[in-house]
Amino acid sequence: QKEVEQNSGPLSVPEGAIASLNCTYSDRGSQSFFWYRQYSGKSPELIMSIYSNGDKEDGRFTAQLNKASQYVSLLIRDSQPSDSATYLCAVNDYNQGGKLIFGQGTELSVKP
Amino acid sequence: DTGVSQDPRHKITKRGQNVTFRCDPISEHNRLYWYRQTLGQGPEFLTYFQNEAQLEKSRLLSDRFSAERPKGSFSTLEIQRTEQGDSAMYLCASSQEGIEAFFGQGTRLTVV
Numbered sequence: 001q002k003e004v005e006q007n008s009g010p011l012s013v014p015e016g017a018i019a020s021l022n023c024t025y026s027d028r029g030s031q032s033f034f035w036y037r038q039y040s041g042k043s044p045e046l047i048m049s050i051y052s053n054g055d056k057e058d059g060r061f062t063a064q065l066n067k068a069s070q071y072v073s074l075l076i077r078d079s080q081p082s083d084s085a086t087y088l089c090a091v092n093d094y095n096q097g098g099k100l101i102f103g104q105g106t107e108l109s110v111k112p
Numbered sequence: 113d114t115g116v117s118q119d120p121r122h123k124i125t126k127r128g129q130n131v132t133f134r135c136d137p138i139s140e141h142n143r144l145y146w147y148r149q150t151l152g153q154g155p156e157f158l159t160y161f162q163n164e165a166q167l168e169k170s171r172l173l174s175d176r177f178s179a180e181r182p183k184g185s186f187s188t189l190e191i192q193r194t195e196q197g198d199s200a201m202y203l204c205a206s207s208q209e210g211i212e213a214f215f216g217q218g219t220r221l222t223v224v
Binding site for chain 1: 143145147152153154155156157160162167168201203205207209210211212213214215216217218
């Protein structure tokens, strides 16, 4: 059973702080890694993708991947109240059709 | 490009009735995925198509569920003899060759 694990939270950070979200996965064959943001009652929105070890930055978001440790993280700098949402970690194996295996999500609350 | 579109957005049905959902993927995407999400959980994979071929079905997809993608364009997901346990958000996503997947707005099904 391929698994993706996330702390469910809630994770509460003050406005302007760095929010750190973590994810581990069990399948070493996973090749692509994604972070989705999901506001309450809405569908998941892709915010970051990462395919190789190291860091990838996009604006206030940085994704980090360590395949040896089977660990993916998302850092959100200068957190804003509008970042309050559930963040879903997802992994896929391109050779398995690209279907995504999701973690249960981490709820982030940014307090003004 | 208008993104992935799902219809209806909400559906309330009585137990035992049949329901059908529609998904229109991003036009240039050849892969289409269906997921189901219940409260507090990440989306769970149901099935996917590459063009018109249905290539994988999850164990979650019981005999009451059927999905089609005629002509490799839009897809439908039908649930026969609905049960209260079918109440969930049904999400459709599309991608090109299984890389980044983008989700539609979802169809929220309530079985009463």
